[in-house]
Amino acid sequence: MRGRSTGNVISTTNGDAIPFSSNGVRLSIRQWLVVGVTMVALLIFLPRLWPQVEKFEPQADYRVPSDLSDDYWLYERYCKWACSRDKILVIGDSAIRGFYVPAGATLSHYFNELAGGDEFANLAVDGLHPVALFGLLSHYGRDISNKRIILHLNPLWMSSGKFDLQTDKEFQFHHPKLVPQFVPKIACYKESISGRIGTVVERYVDFFSWTSHLQKVYFQSMDLTAWTLEHPYRNPLSAITLEVPTAEHYNPAEHVSWMEKSMTKEDFDWVDLSESFQWRFFRRTVDMLRARGNKVFVLVGPFNEHILTVAGAETYSKMKSQIESWLQQKTVPYYIAPPLPSELYRDASHPLSKGYEMLAGQLFESGVFRTFLGEPATANRFAEDSLSQSR
Amino acid sequence: MLFHTWSFVTFFVVVYPLYLLLKRTRLRLLWILAVSYFFYACFNPFYPILIFYSTVVDYLTAAKMDVSTRKKAWLALSIVNNLALLGFFKYGVFVTDNINFILSHVGVGYTVAEPGILLPVGLSFYIFQSMGYMIDVYRGRVARESSFVTHAAFVAFFPRLVAGPIERAANMLPQLRAEPVISRQDISDGLSLFVVGLFKKVALADYFALYVDKVYAAPGQFQSPALILAAFLFAWQIYFDFSGYTDMARGIARLMGVRLMLNFNNPYLATGLGEFWSRWHISLSSWFKDYVYIPLGGNRKGTFNTYRNMFLTMVISGLWHGAAWTYVLWGAVHAIGRVLTRELERSSFYRENVPRLLKQILVFVFVGFAWIFFRADSIADAWLIISRIFSSGFANPYCPILALAFVFFAWLYQFAYESRFRGLVELAQVRVGIVGLMVLYLAVFAHPGGQAFIYLQF
Numbered sequence: 001m002r003g004r005s006t007g008n009v010i011s012t013t014n015g016d017a018i019p020f021s022s023n024g025v026r027l028s029i030r031q032w033l034v035v036g037v038t039m040v041a042l043l044i045f046l047p048r049l050w051p052q053v054e055k056f057e058p059q060a061d062y063r064v065p066s067d068l069s070d071d072y073w074l075y076e077r078y079c080k081w082a083c084s085r086d087k088i089l090v091i092g093d094s095a096i097r098g099f100y101v102p103a104g105a106t107l108s109h110y111f112n113e114l115a116g117g118d119e120f121a122n123l124a125v126d127g128l129h130p131v132a133l134f135g136l137l138s139h140y141g142r143d144i145s146n147k148r149i150i151l152h153l154n155p156l157w158m159s160s161g162k163f164d165l166q167t168d169k170e171f172q173f174h175h176p177k178l179v180p181q182f183v184p185k186i187a188c189y190k191e192s193i194s195g196r197i198g199t200v201v202e203r204y205v206d207f208f209s210w211t212s213h214l215q216k217v218y219f220q221s222m223d224l225t226a227w228t229l230e231h232p233y234r235n236p237l238s239a240i241t242l243e244v245p246t247a248e249h250y251n252p253a254e255h256v257s258w259m260e261k262s263m264t265k266e267d268f269d270w271v272d273l274s275e276s277f278q279w280r281f282f283r284r285t286v287d288m289l290r291a292r293g294n295k296v297f298v299l300v301g302p303f304n305e306h307i308l309t310v311a312g313a314e315t316y317s318k319m320k321s322q323i324e325s326w327l328q329q330k331t332v333p334y335y336i337a338p339p340l341p342s343e344l345y346r347d348a349s350h351p352l353s354k355g356y357e358m359l360a361g362q363l364f365e366s367g368v369f370r371t372f373l374g375e376p377a378t379a380n381r382f383a384e385d386s387l388s389q390s391r
Numbered sequence: 392m393l394f395h396t397w398s399f400v401t402f403f404v405v406v407y408p409l410y411l412l413l414k415r416t417r418l419r420l421l422w423i424l425a426v427s428y429f430f431y432a433c434f435n436p437f438y439p440i441l442i443f444y445s446t447v448v449d450y451l452t453a454a455k456m457d458v459s460t461r462k463k464a465w466l467a468l469s470i471v472n473n474l475a476l477l478g479f480f481k482y483g484v485f486v487t488d489n490i491n492f493i494l495s496h497v498g499v500g501y502t503v504a505e506p507g508i509l510l511p512v513g514l515s516f517y518i519f520q521s522m523g524y525m526i527d528v529y530r531g532r533v534a535r536e537s538s539f540v541t542h543a544a545f546v547a548f549f550p551r552l553v554a555g556p557i558e559r560a561a562n563m564l565p566q567l568r569a570e571p572v573i574s575r576q577d578i579s580d581g582l583s584l585f586v587v588g589l590f591k592k593v594a595l596a597d598y599f600a601l602y603v604d605k606v607y608a609a610p611g612q613f614q615s616p617a618l619i620l621a622a623f624l625f626a627w628q629i630y631f632d633f634s635g636y637t638d639m640a641r642g643i644a645r646l647m648g649v650r651l652m653l654n655f656n657n658p659y660l661a662t663g664l665g666e667f668w669s670r671w672h673i674s675l676s677s678w679f680k681d682y683v684y685i686p687l688g689g690n691r692k693g694t695f696n697t698y699r700n701m702f703l704t705m706v707i708s709g710l711w712h713g714a715a716w717t718y719v720l721w722g723a724v725h726a727i728g729r730v731l732t733r734e735l736e737r738s739s740f741y742r743e744n745v746p747r748l749l750k751q752i753l754v755f756v757f758v759g760f761a762w763i764f765f766r767a768d769s770i771a772d773a774w775l776i777i778s779r780i781f782s783s784g785f786a787n788p789y790c791p792i793l794a795l796a797f798v799f800f801a802w803l804y805q806f807a808y809e810s811r812f813r814g815l816v817e818l819a820q821v822r823v824g825i826v827g828l829m830v831l832y833l834a835v836f837a838h839p840g841g842q843a844f845i846y847l848q849f
Contacts, residue, residue, distance in 0.1 A: 018562070018650050018651075018652055018653060019653045019656070020580060020584075020653075021583075021584060021587070021638070021641075021653070022653065022655060022656040022657045022805075022808075023587065023657075023804070023805070023808055023816075024808055024813070024816050024817040024821075024822060025583055025586075025587050025822055025825055025826060026579075026580060026583045026822065027579055027582070027583050027822055027823060027826055028576070028579055029575045029576070029578065029579045031579070031819065031822065031823050031826075032579050032582055032583075034823060035823060035826050035827050035830060038827060039827070039830055039831070039834070042831065042834075043834070192396075192398070193397075193398045194392075194393075194396035194397045194398040194399075195397075197397035197398060197400075197401055198397045201397065207834065211834070211835050211836070214835070223836065223837070224793075224836040224837075225597070225598040225601055225791075225793075225794075225836075225837075226601060228791035228792075228793045228794070229601050229602060229605070229789075229791055232789045232790055232791040232792060233792055236793065
């Protein structure tokens with residue numbers, strides 16, 4: 001049936017007239033082209049021009065605020081900033097970011113202190129398990145090439161089938177948008193097909209991760225509509241202050257040891273490393289970063305071995321050996337941190353300030369680490385080291 | 392698979408190019424049928440069995456009707472079959488609930504087991520479309536469709552499958568039979584309809600739902616201003632939700648060279664309840680008019696019978712919307728309103744002396760009031776809301792100004808469109824500007840969360 005357009009009514013060959021619509025929003029192909037070209041231009045240029053108007057000047061000891069952990073557009077911007085200044089990137093989860101300590105007491109802070117400059121950038125993100133780490137660096141860390149990277153492996157992610165994302169039952173894990181959306185299948189991840197496609201689109205179309213950034217930074221991680229429900233009489237545009245928040249939520253009351261928090265020994269149900277999903281992705285991350293020409297140094301732990309039962313400690317020890325064996329086989333420089341004193345842990349994997357300071361000192365005393373940094377020993381206090389010491 | 396989700400985008404990106412390739416071949420309708428069944432199966436893999444059954448029965452009974460002298464019997468068989476499907480799947484729980492309620496009140500210690508089934512999405516829409524076709528064939532208004540594939544594609548055509556419009560065979564079958572010619576204007580019209588529908592659904596309806604849902608979830612905790620604003624916003628939410636769906640459905644169909652009927656025509660500009668129903672869910676209203684109201688006698692048998700027919704039609708229409716007493720009451724409220732205002736609307740004083748704007752406001756207020764019964768979770772909630780609107784004190788409603796601003800501009804646009812300022816809103820710059828702003832808003836602020844359409848539940 002051939003239709004003929006006459007004004008706002010479509011005539012059909014059987015003589016009936018079907019109104020086009022009840023509004024005048026009807027464009028021609030040319031007008032659609034105008035809209036389309038304009039939108040594509042905005043889609044491309046808005047996220048690129050945005051850094052010109054939005055202030056983001058990380059100071060020393062900057063770290064991505066906890067509230068913005070899933071603002072991957074900001075992370076990408078921070079990566080670009082750090083890479084353009086040739087920083088040594090310290091990447092890991094909250095154990096490296098310093099969840100329970102202020103910005104001036106993190107591992108990267110003590111690295112900088114020992115190095116006597118501002119060479120290390122804290123690119124750790126809260127809740128960044130290895131599967132998410134791979135997704136983050138694949139899609140939002142594309143600028144990281146030919147850099148020196150200290151990559152942290154937190155064994156906690158292999159401490160149970162649930163942490164290893166190998167359970168069938170759905171649960172809320174960190175950074176679902178960074179995990180593989182279709183292959184390999186993650187049984188506990190029950191997002192709809194549509195949600196998964198949307199996540200994939202967001203990874204490849206910068207514009208959508210930028211709009212997500214706007215929500216997270218200016219609208220308290222809500223979309224505009226939900227935000228207006230919370231602030232019914234505010235002008236949404238006034239919320240866009242063009243300043244990325246750097247506020248920290250450091251709570252001194254939480255800066256206490258695990259024993260003071262009355263935590264008891266735990267019998268972790270460690271997964272078999274050969275079948276661990278998280279470990280598989282950690283290895284893929286190392287391979288990917290090295291393939292990009294990066295120098296990767298792996299830091300394992302320091303896990304709070306004091307919290308383990310005897311049986312759990314034995315399994316953990318075996319797992320460490322397996323990790324070490326793979327790192328050696330791949331000739332990846334590494335440091336398996338010996339346990340810190342018990343009182344320097346907040347929980348199973350987070351050191352307290354003194355713990356970070358001690359760990360930084362240990363690393364700077366490690367010859368492997370200094371070789372990795374490509375620097376001569378800077379002070380006599382750094383003794384010669386060997387791989388065996390780090391074991 | 393809802394139109395405003397990435398799943399549908401992916402689906403259509405695969406379906407459409409193949410459709411264009413096949414549109415001049417005999418495989419075109421087979422392709423439409425296959426993808427329509429796939430589309431339906433995405434909601435539930437068992438749904439296609441039901442639509443296939445309904446289609447086969449109607450196809451065979453129509454064939455029998457064509458050659459038999461007992462046409463009425465075959466029509467009756469088809470209607471009974473369709474109503475049985477509706478009754479079982481849609482009203483089974485409602486009927487058993489009410490039987491159990493009565494049994495418990497008369498002291499009978501027996502309960503009828505609930506069917507334990509879910510209402511298949513879109514059932515009411517395709518059953519009604521199919522019934523309309525059967526009645527038209529019986530009346531000789533349309534020729535029976537001899538091709539099973541064409542008949543099945545007519546019933547299952549995916550753009551309109553789950554929430555209408557409830558198409559007439561006379562409009563749609565000729566379009567399906569003929570080879571479609573898809574012009575550039577069809578493409579641009581399809582895009583225009585789709586974008587407007589998407590904006591109505593994602594930017595407006597889903598937005599208003601946030602406030603409405605909050606208030607209706609616990610009406611006892613809100614005071615008069617919030618309850619009034621929730622009722623006001625729900626009137627617009629349901630309009631944008633349903634007309635948004637229809638716009639998208641019509642847009643997709645237009646891209647495929649099929650023109651679906653107009654289903655909404657700025658209903659809140661109506662100056663009377665009769666006019667409202669000729670602008671709201673037009674495909675259903677006209678279906679009830681043609682297949683229920685007129686067969687009941689329409690307005691041909693005196694005033695009393697006219698009002699009785701109106702009343703029955705409205706109550707049945709209410710029941711069509713959902714198996715709950717709130718919908719029946721909503722239909723009854725409209726029926727009473729229609730009966731009470733019919734004479735008023737016919738008086739020359741009312742027609743000529745009462746300002747048009749005042750009539751429009753009165754109609755909107757009445758319709759908005761009736762929506763309270765439609766939206767409330769129970770009749771008790773509806774009465775609670777109404778009583779609190781009139782009895783509770785003032786408290787800050789905390790209703791987003793932005794939502795009210797959207798309504799204001801939408802209403803203003805509709806007024807302008809139906810006034811002497813229509814030329815202004817039809818200026819090319821205005822049209823392009825509006826579309827540009829809608830697309831930009833959708834891209835930046837609206838994130839399709841795939842919130843279901845209200846009418847999918849019917």
